[in-house]
Amino acid sequence: MIRYIIVYLVSGRISLNQKTFEISKKDVNGPMNLAETMASAQTSEPEWSKDGEYFMDVEEFDGVPVKYTVTQVGTVDEFNIKVNYFGNTLASRQLKEHLKKVLGLEDDLCAFYRKFDHPEEPLSQTFLRLRGLRLMRGTNLFESLICSILSQNNSVLLWNRTARFLMKYYGKKVRFPDGSNFFLFPTPERLAKVKARELRARTSIGYRARPVLEASRLITKGALELERLLSSSYEESMETLLNLYGVGPKVADCFLLYGMAKFEAAPVDVWIQRIVEKLYFKNKRVSKSKSAEFLRDHFDGWAGYAQLYLFDFARRMTPSTLRARKPN
DNA sequence: TCCCAGGGAGGAT
DNA sequence: ATCCTCCATGGG
Numbered sequence: 092m093i094r095y096i097i098v099y100l101v102s103g104r105i106s107l108n109q110k111t112f113e114i115s116k117k118d119v120n121g122p123m124n125l126a127e128t129m130a131s132a133q134t135s136e137p138e139w140s141k142d143g144e145y146f147m148d149v150e151e152f153d154g155v156p157v158k159y160t161v162t163q164v165g166t167v168d169e170f171n172i173k174v175n176y177f178g179n180t181l182a183s184r185q186l187k188e189h190l191k192k193v194l195g196l197e198d199d200l201c202a203f204y205r206k207f208d209h210p211e212e213p214l215s216q217t218f219l220r221l222r223g224l225r226l227m228r229g230t231n232l233f234e235s236l237i238c239s240i241l242s243q244n245n246s247v248l249l250w251n252r253t254a255r256f257l258m259k260y261y262g263k264k265v266r267f268p269d270g271s272n273f274f275l276f277p278t279p280e281r282l283a284k285v286k287a288r289e290l291r292a293r294t295s296i297g298y299r300a301r302p303v304l305e306a307s308r309l310i311t312k313g314a315l316e317l318e319r320l321l322s323s324s325y326e327e328s329m330e331t332l333l334n335l336y337g338v339g340p341k342v343a344d345c346f347l348l349y350g351m352a353k354f355e356a357a358p359v360d361v362w363i364q365r366i367v368e369k370l371y372f373k374n375k376r377v378s379k380s381k382s383a384e385f386l387r388d389h390f391d392g393w394a395g396y397a398q399l400y401l402f403d404f405a406r407r408m409t410p411s412t413l414r415a416r417k418p419n
Numbered sequence: 420t421c422c423c424a425g426g427g428a429g430g431a432t
Numbered sequence: 433a434t435c436c437t438c439c440a441t442g443g444g
C-alpha cells in the first residue's frame with residue numbers, strides 16, 4: 092500500500108504518467124485495418140476491451156504489467172497507430188515491438204493480395220472490403236491453447252466470458268497508476284490445482300473443464316511443452332496436439348495459427364466448411380480434413396490468412412445461400 | 420420450446 | 433473412412 096502512495100507522489104499528477112507514441116505507416120508492411128483486425132474474433136486471446144475508438148490490453152514486460160491502448164487514425168493505407176500507456180520505466184520501443192508482433196504488422200499483406208488477386212480466385216472478392224485485416228498472434232501460448240479449447244462448439248460471446256472468468260478467479264491481479272485493476276491470464280500451475288466442479292460453477296465452462304484441466308496438468312508436470320512446438324514442423328505439432336483430450340483438428344489448427352503463427356494452419360469450422368464447399372467444390376460435400384488439406388495446398392503458405400478472410404466472407408453470406416447444399 | 424454456437428470423443432456402420 | 437449422438441452452457 093505504501094508503495095502505491097509513493098508511486099502516486101513521485102509520478103505527480105496521474106494523467107501526466109500516461110505516455111504516447113505512434114506506429115507510423117513506414118513501420119508497417121502494407122495496409123492496416125485495426126478495427127477489422129480486432130473484430131475478427133481470432134481465438135488467441137479474449138477480445139480486447141474497447142473504449143470508443145481505443146482498444147485496451149495489458150502485457151507484462153520483465154514482470155512489470157503495462158496497460159496500453161491503441162487506435163488507428165487515417166485510412167487503411169495512410170495511417171498512424173496511436174499508442175498510449177502507463178509506466179515509468181518502460182521503453183516505448185519494447186511496447187512497439189510487442190505490438191508489431193501481436194498485430195502482425197510485418198506480414199507482407201500486399202504479397203498476399205498480389206498472389207491471389209485474379210478474377211477466378213474467389214478469395215480476391217474479399218480483398219477490397221477486408222484490406223488491412225491482419226492475423227493477430229497470442230503472446231501467451233498457454234492462454235492461446237486454452238482459448239482455442241474454450242471456443243469449441245461455443246459462441247465467441249460465451250468463450251470470451253469464460254476466459255474472463257478464468258482470469259478473474261485464477262489470474263494474478265495487477266494495479267495501475269490510474270487506479271484500475273486487471274487480471275492476467277492464469278498460469279497452468281494455478282489452473283492445474285483447481286477442481287472441475289469449482290471451475291464449472293464459477294466460469295460456465297461446461298464440459299470443457301476436463302480438457303482445460305488436463306492440459307494445465309500436463310504442462311505443469313512437464314509432459315507437454317508448448318514452447319518446443321515453436322520449433323517443430325506443422326505436422327509434428329499437430330500430432331502432439333491431437334493427443335490432448337478435447338483437442339481435435341480445428342482446435343489444434345486454431346492454436347497453431349493464432350497462438351503459434353504457423354501460417355500453414357487453416358482451422359476448418361462449420362463456416363469455413365460451408366464456404367469452401369461452395370466456392371471451391373461446386374457445393375458438393377467434402378470432409379473437413381479434405382477442406383483443411385485443400386486450404387493448405389491451394390493457398391501455399393498463406394492458408395491461415397486465407398482462412399481468416401474466408402471466415403468473414405462466410406459470415407456475411409445469407410444462411411439460405413450458404414446452407415443450401417447439394418446432398419452429395 | 421427449439422436451435423445454435425469458429426467441435427470432439429466414443430461408438431456404430 | 434464416414435456417420436451418429438451426446439456433451440454443458442447461455443443467447444436468440
